[in-house]
Amino acid sequence: METIVSSFFKAMAERNLNDILRLIADDIDWYIPGNETLVPWLGRRSTKAEVGQVYTLLWQNTTPISADIFQSMTQGNVNLTSGRFKVKMLPTGHVYESIFFTEITVANNLIVKYRLLEEGYGLVIALQDMKTKITLH
Numbered sequence: 001m002e003t004i005v006s007s008f009f010k011a012m013a014e015r016n017l018n019d020i021l022r023l024i025a026d027d028i029d030w031y032i033p034g035n036e037t038l039v040p041w042l043g044r045r046s047t048k049a050e051v052g053q054v055y056t057l058l059w060q061n062t063t064p065i066s067a068d069i070f071q072s073m074t075q076g077n078v079n080l081t082s083g084r085f086k087v088k089m090l091p092t093g094h095v096y097e098s099i100f101f102t103e104i105t106v107a108n109n110l111i112v113k114y115r116l117l118e119e120g121y122g123l124v125i126a127l128q129d130m131k132t133k134i135t136l137h
Helices: 002-013 017-022 048-061 120-127
Strands: 024-032 043-047 062-075 078-089 095-107 110-118
Touching: 002 017, 002 062, 002 078, 002 095, 002 110, 017 024, 017 048, 024 048, 043 048, 048 062, 095 120
Parallel strands: 024 110
Antiparallel strands: 024 043, 062 078, 078 095, 095 110
């Protein structure tokens, strides 16, 4: 279990799509909540091919700056991980930094469920052109 999760995070850090997809079940319960209209790599996915599209979109629009894992705990076939990452958003040039939490469920040595929680408001701001300032009335 820990080996699969560690391999998944290593493949993400290396931006190695083939290694990521080798760890994903053909049918998966994948969900990253957020504004899917603005950020097309967010939302629900149910197939390995759709997960591949997530990473293709993500990597076409971001450049990694840093990432750290704080904690990783496994109980049975479920892993919970917390950490922090920082990326540059290529469409805007803005830097987005967030803490994150993942829930990964493994069955038959493949990831069958994935949840990612990140700081969504900061993501929206990082992808918007801030030519106009928001004012409070």
